[in-house]
Amino acid sequence: MPNYRPPDRLTATPAKATLTRGTVLYRVHSARREPAAFNPRPAHCLYGGGRFDGTGCDPYGYLYAGLSPVAAVCETLLRSLPFDPAGGPRLVPRVAVRGRRLSTLRLTTDVSVVSLMSAQDLAGVHQDTWLVQTEAADYAYTRDWAHWIRDHTDPWAQGFVWRSKREPEDRTVALFGDRCPQRALEVTGEDPVDFGTDEGGRWLDSVLEPYHARLAP
Template sequence: MANTRPPRLLPGTPAKLTLPAGTPLYRLHAARHPATAFNPVPAHCLYGGGRFDATRCDPFGYLYAGLTAESAVCESLLRSVPFDPGGTPRLVPRVAMRGRRLSFLRLAAELDVVSLVTGRELASVAQDSWLVQAEAGEYPFTRDWGHWIRQHTDPWAQGFLLPSKREPGDRVVVLFGDRCVPDVIEEMDVPPVDFDTAEGERRLNSLLEPYHARIAP
């Protein structure tokens, strides 16, 4: 589907899912940025960026988070980390965790999102699993599709819900700052985990261990 442009009209009715207030969110982010801040910087239309980032073609603040700590960690740290043919744990480069933390958040208000989990839900927006499973080299295309879905679900869609690519049993969200009320996300009464500390590294390795991975020495 990467070389197929979005159609003029939706083929079906996008799946609306309401995330209730109090829904836990887990975010792995640079420690220098507030945990609840939306990213205000559009990605380049063609290079770099994430799956559903804003671009200059559709500028908006955006925020990615996992519905579990595991999905937040896997999505951020296990991209393109291969398994060792010898069976030893795969190693996450130490630079990938430098200056980063895991924050524990929750929704302060309910949000309506487009669910992109099942085949039927994807078909309703003229897509299939490619949209949520494509690798980074195809993100310029997924961003364009994301903008098209936003256009056709304006104004109600405040984000997308999709399966975690690296932990398919869990879900992740991308939220749109231009359609969310102020302070829609708040921090829980749980201290964030700073990965630059010995305790933070221990906790990170405990999250990575079931995925046969660990931080490189």
């Protein structure tokens, strides 16, 4: 529940998972940011921002990625996108993809993360599926919980892994820039997909189509 504050102390056991060296991650990001660069800009403690961003209360760089290109696209572009009551496809606004691309990254080292995959995992941090399923209106609360979990898993937790809300068959990760070693991620040899190009737009529509969505005209 968003009105449930984190307890004073951790009395359960957070679940640890390892993302092994060589794991491939897919990231949707601004073309102005290097593919493997963590976002250094803290979100506001109350307004805007993502689910597990760093804030002024706990300023750390962060990087979100999917374990598949589909997870990365769905988590980024289908967020809070309603279905059309008339049955038409959901339309992703062009502004949502402007200046963005999908890049393929690879871990150069093992990374230890807090697993938020199962109900048991979530109970290990005194939470339930609300933490990884709630919508953006509650993100100020999920960020506060993320800071509390980080504080109680210092120094080993280098990020989180959880089931994608938009594609539960796949996984999403958030990595912490202050705990991952430098150059923990490298860019693979695969060319990025630029969403602003005709080819990139066609690729994106092919990914969105099974989710009854497409780019707006």
